[in-house]
Amino acid sequence: MVGVRRQRKPQPFTVRYVPVAADGSLDQTLSITNNTDVSVQPTLRFTPRSMYGMELPHVTTVTVNGSHLGRAVLPANGTLTEVLRFDGQGSRQVRGVDIELVSAEEIDHPALENPTRTVMIDLEQKATDEPADFWGIGMVNPNPFGVTMRVSLLQLEPRDRDNPRQVVDVVTLQEDVDMASQSNHVIWLPEDVRGQFHDVVHCLVPPTFV
Incomplete structure (x- = not known):
């Protein structure tokens, strides 16, 4: 058998x-x-x-x-x-x-052909991981259709040895961002919040893009 x-x-x-x-x-x-x-x-x-x-x-x-x-x-x-x-x-x-x-x-949402991205950028629109140089948010939608993205800024506590680093503050942009197909977009931060945040994250939300 x-x-x-x-x-x-x-x-x-x-x-x-x-x-x-x-x-x-x-x-x-x-x-x-x-x-x-x-x-x-x-x-x-x-x-x-x-x-x-x-x-x-x-x-x-x-x-x-x-x-x-x-x-x-x-x-x-x-x-x-x-x-x-x-x-x-x-x-x-x-x-x-x-x-x-x-x-x-x-939900009626197409599968992504490539991941959407958000990155911290400096004044020259180059990616940075330094909070002091974090002047804007670079956004990319490489897909052949529009998407709607919700973007949040993260403030982290100081690193404590090998312990997990906790998020201590989150600021989510008041309005979601509609991204056209295969597009890039930059959002500049207000002067009073520059240097306060350590990272930027995003997620997709139900589309409002037409």
């Missing part, structure tokens, strides 16, 4: 949490990948855990891009990257997190 190995059906969504980034980028990030041909707006729920796997019941978890409230779009066959914020007693002890997909509302 010949044994037959059945291929395991791929999960519709896969998640990956990184408490401390090895490359110096943002800590406490979550990537959720959509392995289906349908775009969705996921609503996520989190259970933070210590390095020993113990649940931290007094810690609250929110996301920068709003996926804990079902606000961000996860494109078909695409990836949504979130930054998690922990607060409450024990928030400094978080090293892992359980993720529950509460719901995934289907």
